[in-house]
Amino acid sequence: xxxxxxxxxxxxxxxxxxxxxxxxxxxxxxxxxxxxxxxxxxxxxxxxxxxxxxxxxxxxxxxxxxxxxxxxxxxxxxxxxxxxxxxxxxxxxxxxxxxxxxxxxxxxxxxxxxxxxxxxxxxxxxxxxxxxxxxxxxxxxxxxxxxxxxxxxxxxxxxxxxxxxxxxxxxxxxxxxxxxxxxxxxxxxxxxxxxxxxxxxxxxxxxxxxxxxxxxxxxxxxxxxxxxxxxxxxxxxxxxxxxxxx
Amino acid sequence: xxxxxxxxxxxxxxxxxxxxxxxxxxxxxxxxxxxxxxxxxxxxxxxxxxxxxxxxxxxxxxxxxxxxxxxxxxxxxxxxxxxxxxxxxxxxxxxxxxxxxxxxxxxxxxxxxxxxxxxxxxxxxxxxxxxxxxxxxxxxxxxxxxxxxxxxxxxxxxxxxxxxxxxxxxxxxxxxxxxxxxxxxxxxxxxxxxxxxxxxxxxxxxxx
Numbered sequence: 230x231x232x233x234x235x236x237x238x239x240x241x242x243x244x245x246x247x248x249x250x251x252x253x254x255x256x257x258x259x260x261x262x263x264x265x266x267x268x269x270x271x272x273x274x275x276x277x278x279x280x281x282x283x284x285x286x287x288x289x290x291x292x293x294x295x296x297x298x299x300x301x302x303x304x305x306x307x308x309x310x311x312x313x314x315x316x317x318x319x320x321x322x323x324x325x326x327x328x329x330x331x332x333x334x335x336x337x338x339x340x341x342x343x344x345x346x347x348x349x350x351x352x353x354x355x356x357x358x359x360x361x362x363x364x365x366x367x368x369x370x371x372x373x374x375x376x377x378x379x380x381x382x383x384x385x386x387x388x389x390x391x392x393x394x395x396x397x398x399x400x401x402x403x404x405x406x407x408x409x410x411x412x413x414x415x416x417x418x419x420x421x422x423x424x425x426x427x428x429x430x431x432x433x434x435x436x437x438x439x440x441x442x443x444x445x446x447x448x449x450x451x452x453x454x455x456x457x458x459x460x461x462x463x464x465x466x467x468x469x470x471x472x473x474x475x
Numbered sequence: 476x477x478x479x480x481x482x483x484x485x486x487x488x489x490x491x492x493x494x495x496x497x498x499x500x501x502x503x504x505x506x507x508x509x510x511x512x513x514x515x516x517x518x519x520x521x522x523x524x525x526x527x528x529x530x531x532x533x534x535x536x537x538x539x540x541x542x543x544x545x546x547x548x549x550x551x552x553x554x555x556x557x558x559x560x561x562x563x564x565x566x567x568x569x570x571x572x573x574x575x576x577x578x579x580x581x582x583x584x585x586x587x588x589x590x591x592x593x594x595x596x597x598x599x600x601x602x603x604x605x606x607x608x609x610x611x612x613x614x615x616x617x618x619x620x621x622x623x624x625x626x627x628x629x630x631x632x633x634x635x636x637x638x639x640x641x642x643x644x645x646x647x648x649x650x651x652x653x654x655x656x657x658x659x660x661x662x663x664x665x666x667x668x669x670x671x672x673x674x675x676x677x678x679x680x681x682x683x
Contacts, residue, residue, distance in 0.1 A: 243620075261639055291627065302619060307545030314545075397619045398533065405626040406529045413526050416506055419513035 230325055234300075234338035243299045244342075251292015251346050255354045258285040263361045270364050279438040281365040282358030286376050287408060287433075289350045293343045293380045294404050297387030300339050302397035318475050328471050332392070336463070339388055340381050347380030348373075375435040375448060385459050386428055392466035404429075428458040478556055478565040486573055491537050496577045499530025503581055511588055520585045521597055525652060531574060531601050532625045535608025538570045539674075540618040549683050559679050563613070567606060567671060574605035596655040603667040604629070607648065610670035613678055 238244050259282065266281060304318040325331045351373045358365045383404075390400045407413050407429055417424035425431065425446065434451035446454075486492055506523035542549040556562045578601040582593035611621040629649055637644040644650050648666035651659040 258635075261635070288631065291631070295623065298619075309545075312545075398537075398622050401619070401622050402529050402533055402626060405623070405630050406526050408631065413506060416509045416513070416526075420509040 230330065230334035231337050231341075233324075234335050235341065237303075238296070238300050238338055238342060241299055241303055243303070244296055247292045247295030247299065248342070248346055249292070250295065251289045251343075252350055252353075254291065255285045255287075255289035255350050256357050258288050259354055259357050259361065263358075267362060270362070278364050279366055281362060282355050283366070283372065283376065283436055283438075285354055285358070286351060286380075286436075289347075289354075290380060290383055291405065291408060292346065293384040294387045294401070294408075296343055296346075297339060297384040298391050298397040298400050300335060301388060301391040301395070305395050322475050329467060332463075332467050332470055336385060336388060339384055343384040344377060344381050347377040351376045351380075372436045375452065378452065379432045379435050379455070382432060382455050382459050383429065386462060389459065389462035389466040393462070393469055426454055428455050431455050431458075478562060479568055481555075482565050482569040483572070485541070486538055486569055489537070489541055491541070492534060492573070495530055495534050495537060499527055499534070499577065500580060502530065503527040504584060507584075507588060517589065518585055518591065518594060518597075519588045520581055521594060521652065524581070524597065524601070526630075528601070528604050528629065528649075528652065529626055531577065531604045532608040532611075532629060533622060534574065534577060535570060535605040535610075536612040536618055536621040536625060538573065538605075539566070539609040539612030540616060540621060543616040544618075547683075553683050560675060563675050563678050567609065570605055570609045571602050574602045577605075578602070594655060596651055596660060599660060600649075600651045600663055603648070603651075603663045606667045607670055610667075610674040613674035614670075 262285065270278065304321060305316050308315045308317065321331065322328070325334070352368075355365075355368050355373060359368065387400050387404060390403065391397055394400065412429065414424060414427040414430045417427065418430065431446060431451045432455040434446040435448045435455070503520060503523045506526055507519035510522045511519040542552060552562070553559070556565075575598065578598050581601075582598060585591065585593040608621070608625050611625045612618065615621045615624065633647050633649050637647060637650065645654070645656065645658045646662045648663050651663040
């Protein structure tokens, strides 16, 4: 089942857009940011170099996000203009009637692709940053692993939300708006400190060390909280998926 | 005028558009409230719109791509109104009118936070953003692709470009929201006009 889902996912042109975007965006951003960062470091204006390089990983998440969305929305896209009601999900469920297992297989295929993508991007970005800017933090396997885990969890979060709404636009809007320079979740932390536990903010605590928000959450707690978020949303998605007509 | 009337009724009866506008209002008020609590700004609504302008982009995208949803309503539309440029002109006019209707309550809400007159540039900006979204929708004919492209441009690419090239930033389409000057107003208008023209050209020459 996982193989079938992997082949379906990798057969989608939009998925390749997500893959390529996720792979090249972060390393490109390193080149864009390098001159300014180097100037700041030379003049001693860089307060904390602990996150140099790691900060750039955020933009590559857009790629993981697109993968999480299209893996579901492709199943619900109408197969043709003349058959508006027909979509691929019907055939998928004919082939794999166990809905929970289908959800798990799809999620595993997605996690696998995004995991490989995240690992390649994170390693490339960190090594590249280190070679361009010697003051950047050295390669730390634990932090890179945490960053990859963040990618996988965020992709699964997008996957669950798209399953709940059966519409990619809601997920895309929610996540792209939140991945802008200052995220909405961060603004909400001004309203209540509890907003620091929203999934995207708490997840970043897993691999970033200097935080714009005042709240500092230990990496392991952050990982657990984010996993709980993803688990809860996946449970809602599974419940709805089992109850709704396909 | 009949075409405008027909197009307006199409938009007014779409649940997706009603939801988009409603959620945009709620999100804008929430973010404006959060921003206002964090630091008293001149115009919290304008500040919040830096994020929630996404709602207006989606409004534009959906109002254009609804014709291309499964069932391809565009064929029926073109059977009734075969001349494409007048049709697109009517569509653009209705989308702009809808954007104004969606923007007005937000402008009024400014008064709720601060005793200042709402900035007229905000209304111009929101209409332009909606038209840019609509042009993206007409060009791609796919709501997901149009939403991804326009949102990534406005939320990620333009802020990055502005940070990298501060001198050219007033020519980006979204600088009007942060700095209103004749140049930024002109830039936003020109971007919206150019993209709408590109959409019109494509719509005129392409198979439906």
